[in-house]
Amino acid sequence: MPVYNAPIRDMQFLMHEMLNASSLNQYKKFEDVDVDFMDAVLEESGKFATNVLTPLNVVGDHEGCTRNADGSVTVPTGFTEAFKQMSENGWTALGHDPEYGGQGLPGIMAIATGEMQSSANMAFAMYPGLTNGAIKAIEIGGSEAQKKTFLPKMISCEWTGTMNLTEPHCGTDLGMLKTKAVLNPDGSYKITGQKIFISAGEHDMSGNIIHLVLARIEGAPDGVKGISLFIVPKFKLDADGNPGEKNGVSCGSIEEKMGIHGNCTCVMNYDDAEGYLIGAENKGLKVMFVMMNRARLDVGMQGLAQSEVAYQNAVAYATDRLQGRSLTGVKNESGPADPIIVHPDVRRMLMETKAFNEGSRALIMWATLLEDMEGVHADEKFREKADDYLGLLTPVIKGYMTDKAMQTTIDCQQIFGGHGFIEEWGMSQFVRDTRIALIYEGANGVQALDLVGRKLARNGGRALMTLSKEIDDFIAEHSGNEKTAEFTTGLKDAKDKLQEATMWIMQNGMTNPDNAGAGSVDYMHMMGLTTLAYMWAKMAITAQVAIDGGSNEEFYPNKIKTGRYFVLRMLPMMDSHLAKIKTGAEPLMALEAAAF
Numbered sequence: 001m002p003v004y005n006a007p008i009r010d011m012q013f014l015m016h017e018m019l020n021a022s023s024l025n026q027y028k029k030f031e032d033v034d035v036d037f038m039d040a041v042l043e044e045s046g047k048f049a050t051n052v053l054t055p056l057n058v059v060g061d062h063e064g065c066t067r068n069a070d071g072s073v074t075v076p077t078g079f080t081e082a083f084k085q086m087s088e089n090g091w092t093a094l095g096h097d098p099e100y101g102g103q104g105l106p107g108i109m110a111i112a113t114g115e116m117q118s119s120a121n122m123a124f125a126m127y128p129g130l131t132n133g134a135i136k137a138i139e140i141g142g143s144e145a146q147k148k149t150f151l152p153k154m155i156s157c158e159w160t161g162t163m164n165l166t167e168p169h170c171g172t173d174l175g176m177l178k179t180k181a182v183l184n185p186d187g188s189y190k191i192t193g194q195k196i197f198i199s200a201g202e203h204d205m206s207g208n209i210i211h212l213v214l215a216r217i218e219g220a221p222d223g224v225k226g227i228s229l230f231i232v233p234k235f236k237l238d239a240d241g242n243p244g245e246k247n248g249v250s251c252g253s254i255e256e257k258m259g260i261h262g263n264c265t266c267v268m269n270y271d272d273a274e275g276y277l278i279g280a281e282n283k284g285l286k287v288m289f290v291m292m293n294r295a296r297l298d299v300g301m302q303g304l305a306q307s308e309v310a311y312q313n314a315v316a317y318a319t320d321r322l323q324g325r326s327l328t329g330v331k332n333e334s335g336p337a338d339p340i341i342v343h344p345d346v347r348r349m350l351m352e353t354k355a356f357n358e359g360s361r362a363l364i365m366w367a368t369l370l371e372d373m374e375g376v377h378a379d380e381k382f383r384e385k386a387d388d389y390l391g392l393l394t395p396v397i398k399g400y401m402t403d404k405a406m407q408t409t410i411d412c413q414q415i416f417g418g419h420g421f422i423e424e425w426g427m428s429q430f431v432r433d434t435r436i437a438l439i440y441e442g443a444n445g446v447q448a449l450d451l452v453g454r455k456l457a458r459n460g461g462r463a464l465m466t467l468s469k470e471i472d473d474f475i476a477e478h479s480g481n482e483k484t485a486e487f488t489t490g491l492k493d494a495k496d497k498l499q500e501a502t503m504w505i506m507q508n509g510m511t512n513p514d515n516a517g518a519g520s521v522d523y524m525h526m527m528g529l530t531t532l533a534y535m536w537a538k539m540a541i542t543a544q545v546a547i548d549g550g551s552n553e554e555f556y557p558n559k560i561k562t563g564r565y566f567v568l569r570m571l572p573m574m575d576s577h578l579a580k581i582k583t584g585a586e587p588l589m590a591l592e593a594a595a596f
Helices: 009-016 023-028 035-064 079-088 107-120 122-141 144-155 284-320 345-373 380-417 418-421 429-436 446-453 459-478 483-510 513-548 555-570 573-581
Strands: 161-163 180-183 189-197 208-217 226-233 235-237 242-247 249-254 266-278
Touching: 009 023, 009 035, 009 107, 009 345, 009 513, 009 555, 023 035, 023 345, 023 483, 035 079, 035 107, 035 122, 035 429, 079 122, 107 122, 107 284, 107 345, 122 144, 122 161, 122 208, 122 226, 122 266, 122 284, 144 161, 144 208, 161 189, 161 284, 189 208, 189 226, 208 266, 208 284, 226 235, 226 284, 284 345, 284 380, 284 429, 345 380, 345 513, 345 555, 380 429, 380 446, 380 459, 380 513, 418 429, 446 459, 446 513, 459 483, 459 513, 483 513, 483 555, 483 573, 513 555, 513 573
Parallel strands: 161 208, 180 208
Antiparallel strands: 180 189, 189 266, 208 226, 226 266, 235 242, 249 266
16 A cells, blocks of 8 residues: 655755744744744644545545435545544644634645645545635635634534536636526525536535535626626525525536546536625626635645655655666675666656655745735735735646646656556556646646736736846855855756746747747746746755754755756756747647648
8 A cells, every 4th residue: 555654854944944934923923833833733744644644545546436316425435534533633724814713824834734635645635625715715705794604614624615617618718607696685696507527516524515606697797707706505504504404506426537536526506506695796706716826826736745645655666676787786685686776767757756846845835935924024015026926936836836746746656667557556546646736726738828928927027027036136145155056057047048938938929929829838847947946946055054054964965966956957958948939839830720
């Protein structure tokens, strides 16, 4: 059976040494957060992920969810008990507002524990994950009465939540949606329509399911301008706010999926279901997109999480599996063969994954800390910068990180050879579960278009210009350090190539928009490589400071060795991406559609 151990030491390095996240306790909102407290949370979260969730991962994959004759859904064996334990121990409440029962901890703590849960059992972690998204939407757009009614029980996960966007005929183009809302005399609405791909749409682990549904009110404008957002509970609430009569919402079927079998992804039917408008009429998409942008950071984290657990199992296998002899001489003299970890190509796949995982973890923690700081920092210019960076980084974290995680997870499966193709080793599940992260919350091609089409030009390109100056200042500050010169030199080269790609797209995308579209994915990957180069430079310098300070912990030189692999073996991909961008749209669009 696959194993998982939370990478707590790496998380501690990032939080305490590179990011100094405990400095958040200077703000009243986070005044109780210190290093010891953060470490205690990480340790306990790691135990829950390893001991409770990991053993259920294979169970969920094999059993899946079952739709019963009455339309109810039964989750895999052990999920309900684990879900109850998670709720009772407060893991669902970490980053939420204390006014509604949350613990008020920084988001950087929630993203770390979320990574652990997703590595241990991605399908299970989606139940509270989707609930967090619904909570965010109600926090953003809901009335005070709606917040008081729904948030406390959703934060505790006594009730769970969903997001209902996609319909059989429309996914990315939400302007085509047909689900309708009819106003009732009491101010509620009758919601009628069908939604598909609804994760956690029906299950038996909570007392109510709070569906957030996009629909069009009668007479609303066509397209995205006429979309509203509604709360539609599985059970209507009685006078005391408790679940009562069954609402007109049901699970029509469970989707047969490639992966995440332990999560009940449903076709949801709404038949005159009672719903309650969130915010203003025809403004629902704005609320939903704010929530989805936050969810996209979580999806990037899911890619990292699957890559991490796949890596841990690949390392264990490569260390134990005997096959062939080292090219440089026998390494296992007492055995019939050497462990495969001695072979350069196995090392390549392991190093590629390790360098990606550690760089990505740094990037997503940095972004999440910026989000935390945006909410408490007194300086308006800092808050502006944090918002700019989050807008720029969100499609990169979602798109680049999940694209790359798919590759690294497959690489880890490849290390197992034929055993990786056999279900009992568990590597197939990691590959299958990772695949959805490239698709949902906005397919990665759409993320790339959003990056080049919207985020780069936002506020006159202020976000990228600010980030580029920050990188330049960082390089100048550390340019005299010969011990880490490879990292700052690599970072400068990456930033210069990204700037060259940016100028090409700006100049050529205006004359032919297809030029921007054709280069968008390559550009997103260039942005991903550049931001990871920035993170690796920060990590290397932080590690070198510890070494120079007298630390003899192997963690620090190993961190630098891993970073050197990134700089020397992964950053050169910048040249390939830049060359492809400069070919423009012509090679992609030359063939007539009929010729395909």
